Amino acid sequence: MTKSELIQRLSERYPDLYQRDVERIVSTIFDEIGEALARGDRVELRGFGAFSVKRRDARVGRNPRTGASVQVTEKYVPFFKTGKQLRERLNTD
Missing domain, CATH: 1.10.287 (Helix Hairpins)
Structure with missing residues (x-):
């Protein structure tokens, strides 16, 4: 949607x-x-889920086209964890 x-x-x-x-x-x-x-901050919507931010460490990655090593810097990414009620609603038969 x-x-x-x-x-x-x-x-x-x-x-x-x-x-x-x-x-x-x-x-x-x-x-x-x-x-x-x-x-x-963390944002929690009861019954739906919680949004938070996770830190990803710097790492050595690969360019998928060339296969060359690429240095990937540290970054922060949004993360969503579903709430119990939403999980139950999705998994009911």
């Missing part, structure tokens, strides 16, 4: 809200999650 599809579904579910308001709400939520992660 894309961001625009999410906005469309929410607009259909809540017809009393203008689509531009729904778009602003969704954008604000995503912006706040991004800003919290940039600060190094």
Whole structure:
């Protein structure tokens, strides 16, 4: 599902809200999650999951085209861990 599809579904579910308001709400939520992660904070949405930032150490990688060694610098990447309720919902028969 894309961001625009999410906005469309929410607009259909809540017809009393203008689509531009729904778009602003969704954008604000995503912006706040991004800003919290940039600060190094953890964002937990109960029943859904938790967003956090993980550090990847510097390493020697390989260029897939040439096979040459490439130095990859240390970096921080977003990480998502599903919540128990979401996992159970996905794995019910």
